[in-house]
Amino acid sequence: MKLSVSTLLVSVTLFTSSAYSNSGLFNTTNSPYTSLSPTYEEKRINDIQTNHTEILAPYQKFIDKFSKNIESITEFSSLLNFAKSTGHQLWAIAKKPSNNQLKDDRPLYWARLAISQILRQHTQLLDLDTNKRTEIFWQYELASRGKTDINFKPSGHFQVIITGFDPFYLDQNIIQNNPSGAIALSLDGKTINIDDHQVTIKSFILPVRFEDFDKGMVETLLTSYMRVPLADMVLTVSMGRPKQFDLERFPGLRRSTPFPDNLDIYTGASASNPLLPRLNGTTLSGPEFVEFSLPAAAMQEATGAYLIKDNNRVVTNQGERFPKKLVELNNLISVEGSGGGYLSNEVSYRSMLLRNQFKPTLPVGHIHTPYVSEYNADEQRAILQQFERILISAVKASAAQ
Template sequence: MNRLVRNSILSLCMVFTFLPTEGWSSQSVEEARIERALQQIPQQVNKYHSLISTFTQKITHTTNYSQLVTVVDRMGEQLWQQSVSDNQAGSLYDDRALYWSRLQLTQRLKNTELQFNITSSQLDHLIWRLELASRGALQSTFKYNTTHKVFITGFDPFQLDSNIRQSNPAGVTALMLDNTMIQVGNEHIEIQAINFPVRFADFDKGIVETALAPVLSANQANMVMTISMGRSTFDLERFPGLRRSALAPDNLNVYSGGSYSQPIRPLLNGAELTGPEFIEFSLPVQAMLQVQYPYAIRDNHRVVTLTGVYYPESLAELEGEVSVEGSGGGYLSNEVSYRSLWLRQQMHSTVPMGHLHTPRLNGYNQPMLKKIVQQIKTIIKKGV
C-alpha cells in the first residue's frame, strides 16, 4: 500500500477513534449470539479457529500498547484476506465465517488477560482498528496499473435473531470481488472492496467517511458503488435521504431513534450530520439498466417526505421537503449511500457514485448468491 495513502487512513481513523462507543467493554448483543450460531452453523463459526487462537496467543505475549496495536492490525487484515482468498479459491459465496470470526476476535481482545493495563479508551481504539482491518479498510487502495478501477462496499449479515443462518449478498459480493480483475475486451477493471457493520453507532462514529475518504481524496476510482440487500429485484437508488426513520433494529438491537412522523439526523463526530435533505447519485444508470437478467434492475426514484410519497425526476422537485425515506429507505442502506455522496460533494470528487440494492435473500442460498454476484459483475462492466 502506498505509504501516503495508508497514513491518510490512519489519520482519519484517529479522528473518529476516541468517540465513546457503549457496550464494547462487555459482551455485546452480537457476541452473545455466537453460542447459538455455534449450535446451528458450526462450520462457519469454527472456520478460522486457528487464526483466533493465534490472535489470542499473540496479544497475550505483547508487552506494550504499541505492539498490541500492531498485532490487532495485522491479524484483522489477515482475517479479511483469508476470507477473501478462501471464498474466491473455493467459490464459496459465503460471508458468515468472516462475520462470526470477527466477533470472536473482539471477544478475545476484551477478555484476554494482558501483561499490562490498558484504559477503556485504548480498548475502544483497538476494537475500532480491528473492525477496520478485518473489513478490508486498511488495505483497500488500488494495486494495479489498470485503466478502470471500481470500489464497492458491502454489509454484514443482519436480522440474525430471526435467522441465525443469515447471509448478506452485499457482503458476499465484496468478498468474491475484492482485489479481482474483470476483463472487458483488451482492458481490465480492478475491483477493491470492503464491508460495513450493521450498527448505527459505527455510522455515527464515522466508519463510512473513514473508509471512503482515502478512495475519494485523489479520485483513485472510476466508480464507487455501495451495495446492500434490499427488495425482490436490483434497485439503483437515485435519491438517498438524510434522515433515519426505520423501525427495524441494527445488529446490536439498537433502534434508529427516528420514525415516519419524526425522522432524525444521524451523527458524525459527535454532532448532527449536516447536508441537504436529499442527494442524487451519479452512477451510469442507462448502461446499468441493460442488465435485466436473471433479476430485473430498476432506477428507483421513490422517496418519502413529511408531506407524502414522491417519484421526482430531479432534486428541484424536492426543494423544501424534509426527508423521511430516501430511495433506499430509512435504514443504513440508505445512509451509506447518503454519507458517501455527501462526502463526495465535500471533497469535490468527480467519481461516479451511488447505491445498488440486491434482491433479498432468506437465510443462505448459494445458487442465488452466485447469480447475484455474477449479475453485479455484469452491472459493473456495463457501468464502466
C-alpha cells in the same frame, strides 16, 4: 439492506433493547469500542460455536491460535499492532482465491466477533482506559473489513470501490447471510478487462451498527480514495427487496427506521420523527436529498434472473414522492430516501456527500440486491453473476463519457 418505514420485508421480534441517544452518546456497556463485557452482537457467537460449527470451520484454527498468542501481550502498543494485524489476516483468509469464486460472507462475520470477544477480555485484563480500548477495536474493525488491503495508486487503470454489509436479521435467523457482503468478498482484488480498460476492484464490508456510522466509518474508508481521487467509481451495495435489484436514485439525509441494528440499538427514529445522523460528535450536515451519478440506463440492460429498477421513490414530510429530478425535492424534509430510512440509505447518502465535496463528476451510487431469507449457493451465484454484468455495464458507460 432495506428496512422501509412503510413496508417491512421481514417481521421483527423485539428483544431487550439497548439505549441510544441521538446526541451521539451510546451505552458504553454495549459498544464495540468501549464495552468491557461482550456486546449484544458478540453474545450471539455462543449459538454459532455450539450449533453451527461449520460456519466457523474455515477460521477455527486461526481463532485458537489468536487466543493462545494474545496471552503473552502486556503492552498497549503491542496489542494495538496485534489487533490490526489480526484484522488484516481475517480479511486475507476470507478473500483467499479458490477454484470456487463464490464466497460466503458468514465465516468472516462470525470469526471477527469471536476474536473481538477474546480481544475484549484481554483489554480488560490489561486495565486499558477507554481511549486505548477504542483505538484497538477501531483499528481491528477497519483492518478486518478491508481497509488495510486497499492499494490503489495513480495509474491508467479504472479503479472501482465496492462496499457491502454484514449479515443482519440475526435474531430471526442466526445463520442469515448478506449477498452484498458475499459480492464484496467475491470481487475484491479482481482485475477484469472491459473494452481495453483494465478494471481493478477493491472492497469493504460495513457493520450494521449505528455507532460506527456516527463515528465516521464510511468517511474513514472512502475519503482518501475520493479526495485525490484514486477511485473511478464507487458502488455501495446492500440487501433489499425480493426478486429485483434497485438502483437507488435519491438517498435521503435522515434516519427513520424504528428497528434496531445488530447491537439491538434503537435510535428513536420513526416516520413521524426522522432523525439526523451524527459524524464525529456533531450532526451530519448536508442537503435533505442527493442524487446518484451512476449510468442507470446502461446498468438496467444487464441481463439475468432479476429485474433491475431505477428506483426514484422517496418519502418526505409532505408524503410519498416519485421525482424525476432532484430539484423537485427542494424545501422538503427527508423521511425515507429511495433506499429507505436505514443504514443502506445512509451509506449511499454519505458516499454521495463525499462525491459532491471532492469530485462531483465521480460515478457513485447504491444498489440493493434481491432479498434472500437464508444462504443458498445457487441464489447467491445468480445474484453475483448479474451484479457483475451490472458493474461491467456501468464501467463501459462511464469510461465512454
